[in-house]
Amino acid sequence: MATSAPRHPAAPRTTDDGTGGDSSDAEARSAAFQAAFDAAVAADERIEPRDWMPDAYRATLVRQIAQHAHSEIIGMQPEANWITRAPSLRRKAILMAKVQDEAGHGLYLYSAAETLGVGRDELLDKLHSGRQKYSSIFNYPTLTWADVGAIGWLVDGAAITNQVPLCRCSYGPYARAMVRVCKEESFHQRQGYELLLALSRGTEAQHAMAQDAVDRWWWPSLMMFGPPDTESAHSAQSMAWKIKRHSNDELRQRFVDICVPQAESLGLTLPDPELRWNEERGHHDFGAIDWTEFQEVLKGRGPCNEQRITQRRRAHDEGAWVREAAAAHAAKHSSPAATREGRAA
Numbered sequence: 544m545a546t547s548a549p550r551h552p553a554a555p556r557t558t559d560d561g562t563g564g565d566s567s568d569a570e571a572r573s574a575a576f577q578a579a580f581d582a583a584v585a586a587d588e589r590i591e592p593r594d595w596m597p598d599a600y601r602a603t604l605v606r607q608i609a610q611h612a613h614s615e616i617i618g619m620q621p622e623a624n625w626i627t628r629a630p631s632l633r634r635k636a637i638l639m640a641k642v643q644d645e646a647g648h649g650l651y652l653y654s655a656a657e658t659l660g661v662g663r664d665e666l667l668d669k670l671h672s673g674r675q676k677y678s679s680i681f682n683y684p685t686l687t688w689a690d691v692g693a694i695g696w697l698v699d700g701a702a703i704t705n706q707v708p709l710c711r712c713s714y715g716p717y718a719r720a721m722v723r724v725c726k727e728e729s730f731h732q733r734q735g736y737e738l739l740l741a742l743s744r745g746t747e748a749q750h751a752m753a754q755d756a757v758d759r760w761w762w763p764s765l766m767m768f769g770p771p772d773t774e775s776a777h778s779a780q781s782m783a784w785k786i787k788r789h790s791n792d793e794l795r796q797r798f799v800d801i802c803v804p805q806a807e808s809l810g811l812t813l814p815d816p817e818l819r820w821n822e823e824r825g826h827h828d829f830g831a832i833d834w835t836e837f838q839e840v841l842k843g844r845g846p847c848n849e850q851r852i853t854q855r856r857r858a859h860d861e862g863a864w865v866r867e868a869a870a871a872h873a874a875k876h877s878s879p880a881a882t883r884e885g886r887a888a
Contacts, residue, residue: 584785589715592658600784603777604714605661606675607786612652613670613677617851619645621685622694630688637734638691644727651720658716671856679837680767682845689742689749689756695735696809697757697764697802703728704798705768708788717786736805743810750810757806758814765829766837768795774834799827 576595583590590596619642626642629635653663669675680698685691706725712718742753769775769791781787789797799818806813817830839845 584713587711587713587785589718590713591715599780600786601659603781603784603786604717605656605659606777607781608652608656608659608717609661609666609669609675610677612649612656612666613675614681615645615649615652617677617681617855620851620854621681621683621847622691624685625688625691628688629691634738641695641731641734644731648724648727651724652717655716655720667859671852671859673843673852676841678767679840679845680763682840682847682851683760683763684847686759687752687756689739689752690760692735692738692742692753693756693760695731695733696739696805697735697760698767699728699731699735700802701764701767701798703732704801705794708794711785711788713785736809739809739811753809754811757811761814762832762836765795765798765832766834768792768798770834770837796826799829803827 577597580590580594580596580600583594590600622638622645623642626635626638629638653666656666657663666675670677680701685694703725706721706728709721710718710725712721739753739757742749744750769778772778772790772792775791778787778790782790802813803818803820815830817828819828820826821828840848843849
């Protein structure tokens with residue numbers, strides 16, 4: 544729930560000499576800020592932009608939301624690669640709508656990040672210079688039309704598994720942005736599933752194409768949830784702050800359990816000989832993930848890392864005139880003369 548004014552205690556006033564007054568008083572105020580923040584999180588209340596928050600909480604949100612936003616706009620590339628080669632007008636329209644949705648998701652998320660006091664230009668500069676990352680999954684190539692279906696079913700399916708709990712994130716602007724994002728991602732997942740189903744029930748060659756795509760995208764999709772809980776640098780603290788609601792391994796297990804019956808319905812096989820139901824655990828067991836591959840991709844040595852970021856930089860540079868024109872238009876219509884003309888009209 545949004546607040547019209549900060550809920551937390553007023554910030555300490557500074558004295559004329561800039562010392563902030565008595566140090567014990569400042570410490571007491573700082574403790575009061577922290578206690579109010581902790582109580583709000585514990586009570587499942589939303590933290591809003593004007594509320595006090597710890598610097599580490601703010602930094603964690605900026606890192607996570609920025610990575611999420613970057614992933615949305617970088618993620619447009621592998622699928623946009625197939626817009627001109629879609630096999631029918633219907634498929635072309637679906638894919639164009641999906642890529643457009645991803646651009647919108649990036650917009651929502653950059654806007655959410657801006658409420659934390661960071662500029663969009665700064666975030667994009669960090670993306671283009673390699674100081675901020677995007678999801679490793681988008682550094683894999685889309686080799687066939689079936690890859691579009693595999694991305695919809697597996698990649699967007701993994702995204703939904705991860706992002707639905709974010710609708711209850713403790714930070715209000717991020718949580719509210721995720722409501723619409725998740726609704727649209729659910730359509731993307733269904734579209735991918737439907738595409739794979741059509742291929743799987745088509746010719747022998749089409750079925751083989753669908754199976755090949757699933758074989759290549761399955762393991763990278765499991766890596767999307769991040770490293771194991773024992774090796775995750777941020778997961779525990781993010782859960783304590785209720786930015787995240789579930790650990791990486793919990794979400795990964797949920798995703799596997801969802802996908803197994805769906806794969807059976809598709810008539811496709813998940814490429815894991817160790818995949819089997821464990822009656823005692825009530826979950827599916829699955830094989831070991833190659834985390835070496837994951838780390839290599841994160842370090843920029845994936846199949847398409849250089850291609851993705853080069854294309855992103857080029858698109859940003861080529862779009863400079865659009866941003867400049869938009870800024871000039873906004874400035875023109877916000878000038879006093881324009882305001883007077885508007886009132887006169």
